[in-house]
Amino acid sequence: FSKITVPELIAKKGREKICALTAYDVLWARLLDEAGIDLILVGDSAAMIVLGYEDTLPITMEEMLIFARAVSRGAKRALVVGDMPFLSYQISPEEAIKNAGRFLKEGGCQAVKIEGGEEMAETIAAVVKAGIPVMGHIGLTPQRAHALGGFKVQGRDLESAKKLINDAKALEDAGVFSLVLECVPKELAAYITREVSVPTIGIGAGPHCDGQILVLPDLLGLFEAFRPKFVKFYANFAEEGRKALNAYLQEVKEGVFPGAKESFSLSDEVKKALGI
Ligand code: KIV
Ligand code: NA
Numbered sequence: 001f002s003k004i005t006v007p008e009l010i011a012k013k014g015r016e017k018i019c020a021l022t023a024y025d026v027l028w029a030r031l032l033d034e035a036g037i038d039l040i041l042v043g044d045s046a047a048m049i050v051l052g053y054e055d056t057l058p059i060t061m062e063e064m065l066i067f068a069r070a071v072s073r074g075a076k077r078a079l080v081v082g083d084m085p086f087l088s089y090q091i092s093p094e095e096a097i098k099n100a101g102r103f104l105k106e107g108g109c110q111a112v113k114i115e116g117g118e119e120m121a122e123t124i125a126a127v128v129k130a131g132i133p134v135m136g137h138i139g140l141t142p143q144r145a146h147a148l149g150g151f152k153v154q155g156r157d158l159e160s161a162k163k164l165i166n167d168a169k170a171l172e173d174a175g176v177f178s179l180v181l182e183c184v185p186k187e188l189a190a191y192i193t194r195e196v197s198v199p200t201i202g203i204g205a206g207p208h209c210d211g212q213i214l215v216l217p218d219l220l221g222l223f224e225a226f227r228p229k230f231v232k233f234y235a236n237f238a239e240e241g242r243k244a245l246n247a248y249l250q251e252v253k254e255g256v257f258p259g260a261k262e263s264f265s266l267s268d269e270v271k272k273a274l275g276i
Pocket of ligand 1: 180
């Protein structure tokens with residue numbers, strides 16, 4: 001394979017940090033791929049980031065597959081993971097296998113991500129058994145935000161810390177190839193990272209995970225609706241975008257754009273013949 005494979009990704013644990021990001025289209029998939037990002041997640045965050053919903057619940061399999069196909073076309077080297085949307089895997093292991101398989105068959109992905117801990121272990125094991133690599137996702141699982149009582153750091157008290165450790169081990173046993181830890185205290189993320197044999201990929205989970213992931217428009221400073229504490233802004237694309245739009249607006253109104261450089265011309269001969 002010219003792509004980073006699942007075993008190669010697992011082998012990075014303890015050797016080098018894994019760099020993951022989300023993407024939703026081919027333009028950014030290409031840039032991420034060329035930059036050397038190891039894993040591109042086609043996140044169901046697309047529901048909020050691209051489609052404008054309040055949370056991730058409304059996005060459908062069909063919508064996710066459109067984003068997955070676009071990203072897959074742009075990623076030559078990076079492993080592409082399709083994020084299974086709400087209700088595409090919870091109903092039964094059979095439905096989970098069918099929908100996970102669609103991310104590979106139709107979406108061009110190499111793996112899927114499933115939210116949930118021990119309660120999803122049986123389903124995840126069934127998907128893995130079908131030959132579909134699964135990335136786990138525990139801690140703050142946005143598809144369960146209503147049940148969790150909002151978007152909060154998970155595993156802060158003893159009981160919930162123990163639950164997360166238990167979840168991590170259950171998912172390792174179920175056969176996940178990596179594990180996203182979202183909004184988890186850094187000491188707990190470090191402990192889980194030491195305890196499991198597969199790479200942990202942190203988001204709001206401190207520096208001791210085996211890798212990191214962020215939502216791309218967050219790190220670009222493009223998504224302004226909600227800015228979590230764990231995001232670092234590496235650029236201000238929203239501000240750059242506003243500057244470009246204002247300049248365009250002004251130049252069109254003033255007749256500066258398009259200029260001679262951006263215009264096509266008739267030959268003198270044709271002009272003469274037309275009398276213009
Ligand atoms: O949907 C998403 O972008 C995610 C990442 C935040 C891990 O699940
Ligand atoms: Na997600």
